[in-house]
Amino acid sequence: QVQLVESGGGLVQAGGSLRLSCAASGRTFSTYTMGWFRQAPGKEREFMSAISRDGSSTNYADSVKGRFTISRDNAKNTVYLQMNSLKPDDTAVYYCAARIGIMIVRDKAYAYWGQGAQVTVSS
Numbered sequence: 001q002v003q004l005v006e007s008g009g010g011l012v013q014a015g016g017s018l019r020l021s022c023a024a025s026g027r028t029f030s031t032y033t034m035g036w037f038r039q040a041p042g043k044e045r046e047f048m049s050a051i052s053r054d055g056s057s058t059n060y061a062d063s064v065k066g067r068f069t070i071s072r073d074n075a076k077n078t079v080y081l082q083m084n085s086l087k088p089d090d091t092a093v094y095y096c097a098a099r100i101g102i103m104i105v106r107d108k109a110y111a112y113w114g115q116g117a118q119v120t121v122s123s
Contacts, residue, residue, distance in 0.1 A: 001112070002024050002025060002026045002032060002098050002112050003025040003026070004025075004096050004097070004098060004112055004113060005022065005114055005115065006021065006022050006094065006095065006114040006116060006117035007020070007021050007022075007023070007117060008020040008117060009094065009118045009119045010118075010119070011120045011121075011122065012086055012120070012121055012122070013121070013122050014086060014087055014121055014123050015086065016121070017082070017083060017085075018083050018119060019080055019081065019082045019083070020036070020080065020081040020083065020094055020117055020119070021078055021079075021080055022034070022078065022079045022080070022081075022114055023076075023077060023078050024077045024078070024098065026077070029074055030054070030074040032098040032100060032112075033050060033051070033052055033101060033102065033103050033104075034051050034070075034072060034096060034097070034098055035047065035049065035050040035097045035098075035099070035103070035104075036048040036049045036050070036068075036070060036079075036081045036094060036095070036097075037094070037095045037110075038092035038093065038094045038095065038119075039095070039116075040092040040093075043092075045095070045107050046061065047105040047106075047107065048060070048061050048064055048068060048094070049061065049064065049070040049081060050070070050103035050104070051070045051071065051072050051103070052102075052103060054074075055071065055072045057103065058070050058103075059103050059105070061105075064083075064090075067085045068081060068082065068083050068084070069081070069084075070082075081094070081096075086119075086121045087121060088121045089121075090121050091119060091120050091121050092119060093116040093118050093119075094116065094117050094118075095113055095114055095115075095116045095117075096113075096114045097112060097114070098110060098111065098113075099111055
């Protein structure tokens with residue numbers, strides 16, 4: 001089992017950048033595929049990005065491709081989401097999630113979730 005804690009959210013102007021971090025507990029972080037999702041008010045939770053256990057493979061939603069970058073540091077038990085060129089439509093609560101197995105975009109495939117970090121982008 002793994003516990004996840006996000007940090008780094010906040011308020012930023014359109015065009016700005018933020019980096020989210022997700023710290024994982026436990027000694028088996030490197031065995032988990034990690035993902036980032038977001039949920040805006042009144043909308044369903046949507047996939048943003050995923051990264052393989054060793055960080056060699058990544059996947060992005062079309063809406064953030066070229067603007068967001070996922071990475072991980074297994075020595076620090078942390079996964080990151082660098083968000084650049086932010087838009088007001090990026091406003092949401094961002095969640096990191098972990099699963100055993102390959103990268104998958106479906107949120108229900110992830111067994112472990114953080115509490116979420118609010119990102120607000122002003123116009």
